[in-house]
Amino acid sequence: MSFIAGRLSAIAPAETMEMAAKAAVLRRQGLDVISLSQGEPDFDTPEHIQQAALRAMRDGKTRYTEAAGVLPLREAVAAKMQADHGLAYGPDDISVTAGAKQAIFNAFLATLNPGDEVVVPAPCWVSYPEIVKLTGGTPIVVECPREAGFKLTPAQLEASITPRTKWLMLNSPSNPTGAVYSRAELGALGDVLRRHPQVWVLTDDIYGKLVYGSEPFANILQVLAELQPRTLVVNGVSKVYCMTGWRIGYAAGPRELIKAMNLVQGQSTNNANAIAQFAAVEALTGDQSCIDTFRFAFRERRDFIVDALRKVPGLEVDLPDGAFYAYVSCRALMGRQTPSGQTLSSDREFVPYLLDEAQVGVVSGTGFLHSPYFRVSYAAGIAQLGEAARRIARAVEALR
Numbered sequence: 001m002s003f004i005a006g007r008l009s010a011i012a013p014a015e016t017m018e019m020a021a022k023a024a025v026l027r028r029q030g031l032d033v034i035s036l037s038q039g040e041p042d043f044d045t046p047e048h049i050q051q052a053a054l055r056a057m058r059d060g061k062t063r064y065t066e067a068a069g070v071l072p073l074r075e076a077v078a079a080k081m082q083a084d085h086g087l088a089y090g091p092d093d094i095s096v097t098a099g100a101k102q103a104i105f106n107a108f109l110a111t112l113n114p115g116d117e118v119v120v121p122a123p124c125w126v127s128y129p130e131i132v133k134l135t136g137g138t139p140i141v142v143e144c145p146r147e148a149g150f151k152l153t154p155a156q157l158e159a160s161i162t163p164r165t166k167w168l169m170l171n172s173p174s175n176p177t178g179a180v181y182s183r184a185e186l187g188a189l190g191d192v193l194r195r196h197p198q199v200w201v202l203t204d205d206i207y208g209k210l211v212y213g214s215e216p217f218a219n220i221l222q223v224l225a226e227l228q229p230r231t232l233v234v235n236g237v238s239k240v241y242c243m244t245g246w247r248i249g250y251a252a253g254p255r256e257l258i259k260a261m262n263l264v265q266g267q268s269t270n271n272a273n274a275i276a277q278f279a280a281v282e283a284l285t286g287d288q289s290c291i292d293t294f295r296f297a298f299r300e301r302r303d304f305i306v307d308a309l310r311k312v313p314g315l316e317v318d319l320p321d322g323a324f325y326a327y328v329s330c331r332a333l334m335g336r337q338t339p340s341g342q343t344l345s346s347d348r349e350f351v352p353y354l355l356d357e358a359q360v361g362v363v364s365g366t367g368f369l370h371s372p373y374f375r376v377s378y379a380a381g382i383a384q385l386g387e388a389a390r391r392i393a394r395a396v397e398a399l400r
């Protein structure tokens with residue numbers, strides 16, 4: 001019998017991180033690899049946030065904090081919830097975590113009993129189903145095709161709910177597709193949820209500030225406030241303030257759930273990094289103009305990469321409304337042969353081919369539970385994106 005616990009047997013490693021690691025190995029071998037696989041901005045953390053961290057260190061804010069997070073940060077999150085979404089939360093309704101990922105983990109560990117189901121619309125972020133499995137639940141993956149904008153329909157939601165359903169995961173703008181739910185779409189999903197009062201909603205708003213379409217971002221609570229007693233809002237500073245390595249996320253929700261999440265955290269990491277928490281206070285309360293700068297840059301890059309990839313015969317991609325990802329269909333390339341004689345039968349074969357042949361790292365749709373696609377992260381400079389698109393085009397052209 002293996003020494004490793006049985007609960008890990010069905011857990012897949014994050015494909016996004018695996019691809020980034022493979023690209024790093026090739027780079028160390030001296031190859032000129034362009035990695036568009038990592039879900040993180042290429043910008044530095046803004047200077048005023050870095051300075052806040054230095055001040056925190058010098059002021060001795062280097063000790064354990066409350067499991068829930070330092071009060072100034074929870075107050076800042078509460079103020080942001082009010083200002084951005086018109087949602088009322090007090091500091092005791094907020095839990096600060098080591099990244100949004102840990103907020104999701106804590107919420108599921110605190111609530112899922114064996115056999116409890118979580119509805120996960122796919123394509124979805126690689127970690128959702130794995131976190132559900134790790135914490136003892138059962139992910140119910142619902143495939144949302146490109147024709148439906150990669151979004152869950154009310155009929156699909158209705159059909160996926162059973163007496164064991166505990167949570168619905170919503171992620172808008174979405175990783176990996178960039179799809180953004182409109183207020184009308186959220187309202188229609190809310191109508192279904194009204195009929196199923198046992199189902200809670202976890203809305204992952206981490207890309208909420210990175211929306212490029214005409215309709216501004218809204219989460220389901222802004223459309224249907226009555227869901228607040230059974231909704232957990234998850235967010236963080238990683239993506240919007242370019243702070244992925246600082247590891248600060250947070251969740252706002254009903255106090256009983258937040259308390260249970262704090263209990264989990266108190267017996268695991270204890271608290272998110274103290275210095276990073278004070279840096280996050282500055283991120284949320286300081287100068288916000290950096291967000292516009294980043295959003296403008298991402299929008300320009302989105303237009304550029306989508307245009308470039310659409311010119312490659314065999315690839316198809318829709319203009320994403322948010323986040324910094326494009327989800328590209330490579331369906332037309334299936335069945336073609338690589339110069340070394342391999343017949344491509346899935347995105348899982350096409351993506352390594354791109355890395356070996358073109359030295360471009362992307363992530364296969366298999367990891368996001370919707371194939372045959374691949375995800376391009378366009379959080380990279382225009383020059384790099386241009387070179388990546390040229391290489392992808394050459395690699396596709398070389399297929400027979």
Ligand code: PLP
Pocket residue numbers: 039098099100101102125171174175204206236237238244248249
């Ligand atoms: N949620 C989504 C949809 C993501 O794409 C990511 C990161 O890729 C996270 C959450 C995790 O964010 P954090 O770095 O704050 O843990």
